[in-house]
Amino acid sequence: MEKVRTMLSQPSHKSNAIVMVDALKKLGIDHFFGEEISAILDSSYNNMYKTLKESDVKLTDIALQFKPLREAGYDVSSDVFQRFMNENGEFKQYLSKDVEGLISLHEASFLNMGEEILYTAKDFSTMHLQSSVKHLGQRCGALVRHTLDYPHHMSLKQYKARHYLTQVLLYLTSDDASLSMKELAQTEFQLNQQLYQDEFKKIKRWWSDLGLARELTFARDQILKWYLWSMTALPGPQFSKHRLEMTKSVSFVYILDDIFDIKDNPEELTLFTQTINRWEDSSALPGYMRACFIALNEVTSGIAQFVEEEYGLNPINNLRRSWATLCNAFLVEARWFADKQVPNAEEYLRNGITSSGVHSLMVHLLFLLGHRVTNETLHIIEGNSALVTCTAKILRLWDDLGSAKDENQEGFDGSYVEYYIKDNPSCSLNAAKLHTKKLISKSWEELNKEYFFNKSLSPYFKEASLNCARMVNVMYNYDEEQQLPLMNDYIQNLLFGGNN
The missing domain is CATH 1.10.600.10 (Farnesyl Diphosphate Synthase)
Structure with missing residues (x-):
């Protein structure tokens, strides 16, 4: 926990911090680092529109910021994705080859509150992720299929975390961070599993006694x-x-x-x-x-x-x-x-x-x-x-x-x-x-x-x-x-x- 806390407080690059927040949430262990994550999200919110103006900004960068900010209740508009759309209101075609960006966009699209941009994002990402699967390796292809079948916002966090454990290294730039997070997530899972098994025994006894x-x-x-x-x-x-x-x-x-x-x-x-x-x-x-x-x-x-x-x-x-x-x-x-x-x-x-x-x-x-x-x-x-x-x-x-x-x-x-x-x-x-x-x-x-x-x-x-x-x-x-x-x-x- 201390290793992860240090990396959150002192990331090697500002973009690494939001990537780590995304990984912590997907692993279901973000609750250990509430203060650190709040500080990162505050900084991300304050700098998001400045980041949008950068010439080399990537779809992944914005989608990864949009999702945790909206989940945390920040007033972040889906208009942030217009940076990646053409004059016809369609996502630019070069994005169809950006699998990492498409995955992040697809996940963000499910945080919809009735916004047309997010409908378009879902359709675009779904179509191109489906067509990309056959061209990807086994590991990346499996991740894309799981993303399509079980988007994070619509799925059970504990269930998704178990699957994500095998994919953590794909998203983290620091081996130390990935190993620390993975160890923490595995330990948390094992402790919770034992607790759930004990509770189930208790509830079975209650039901039998009733x-x-x-x-x-x-x-x-x-x-x-x-x-x-x-x-x-x-x-x-x-x-x-x-x-x-x-x-x-x-x-x-x-x-x-x-x-x-x-x-x-x-x-x-x-x-x-x-x-x-x-x-x-x-x-x-x-x-x-x-x-x-x-x-x-x-x-x-x-x-x-x-x-x-x-x-x-x-x-x-x-x-x-x-x-x-x-x-x-x-x-x-x-x-x-x-x-x-x-x-x-x-x-x-x-x-x-x-x-x-x-x-x-x-x-x-x-x-x-x-x-x-x-x-x-x-x-x-x-x-x-x-x-x-x-x-x-x-x-x-x-x-x-x-x-x-x-x-x-x-x-x-x-x-x-x-x-x-x-x-x-x-x-x-x-x-x-x-x-x-x-x-x-x-x-x-x-x-x-x-x-x-x-x-x-x-x-x-x-x-x-x-x-x-x-x-x-x-x-x-x-x-x-x-x-x-x-x-x-x-x-x-x-x-x-x-x-x-």
Whole structure:
């Protein structure tokens, strides 16, 4: 750490500093060097427009500065890339041979907040990186393919860091720096992996002791998948206790979803929803619902107690209301299917954003991280923040894009794609999917804007929201055999393997 800190403070050349910042972020160890990185970014921001006027400025130089500056909330315009465009608003053709520059431009393009230049950057870099692969060596070609498939901003940091470890030397000009960073990243990975394995054992014991799997035999029993959400949203040793509590909340989102999807009894579901809205005596409920409510009450009270012991506030009423909001949305869907009603696509999506469970999880996460109720956090609690609604929309639409169901899920479910086609009879399936993908892209742009420029919420909460959106592609990217190869690779890399 001291070697890296010294190199950050005294780089051999000013451009080396921003290259090292990029590498530290890609390795997921930038959090060790907050002060040094802030100083480098301040200097970079102050000198960026001067650098743009230099005759020999490279695309890589600007793209590598743009990305960390925007991520850190600096007001840096995408107009910085106009230096590399012609009078027709197209990137200059000589850049098509600059693979390093194209990679940096491609990564920067995903920090889009609705800017035309970044749309153009993405199209240009994608086209020329794809055509360059066959002319590159094995190592560089593999890096380009991984960049195209898993751009950093859209991907899980821990997962990308494992892959980047084998590519570090391509980017660093100092062997000492690369070796120090690589050693630090490997040590951090091994310590975190051991911690995650220990936590998973604890959460398995909790789930077994809770006994709900024996009461709700029809529901999914996927404790590993539930823990992955928490492991992804809140990485690092400082959030160990928080991950355990968050996993408990995640588990009930899945369990409640299964109750409403699989139990085709509107009267019982209405009674269940009323009980959760009032948080009253559950003796009138069927046995399996009563067992679920009692367990939910126990877990919710435990999380509220954890928050009170940590921060001195008890959010029990807010947590209970978040579960009521979720069940109300589930009940709307259950009644649609029971009554054979067909909602329009917008109506379905509006309710589906809530029934995704993201709102309930974010309310729990808000308090687990110590936020108090303010005008700003009320937007989260009431489900009006882009950090919640956009993440939920991304999840709902990604889920609905897939033709495959969860491998262990049965029952009734809706689909935005299906309802969009019914609203637009002349629309083909491919066109409906393209429209859905555009909605996902727009949601990412709104989420980016909130993530980059909202200064009133902690960076940990904002990062957790972004990480949940990143996790969607892992959780819902089914192959033709209804398997999740990306999730399985993620598990093997971060939890159970990849010690080298």
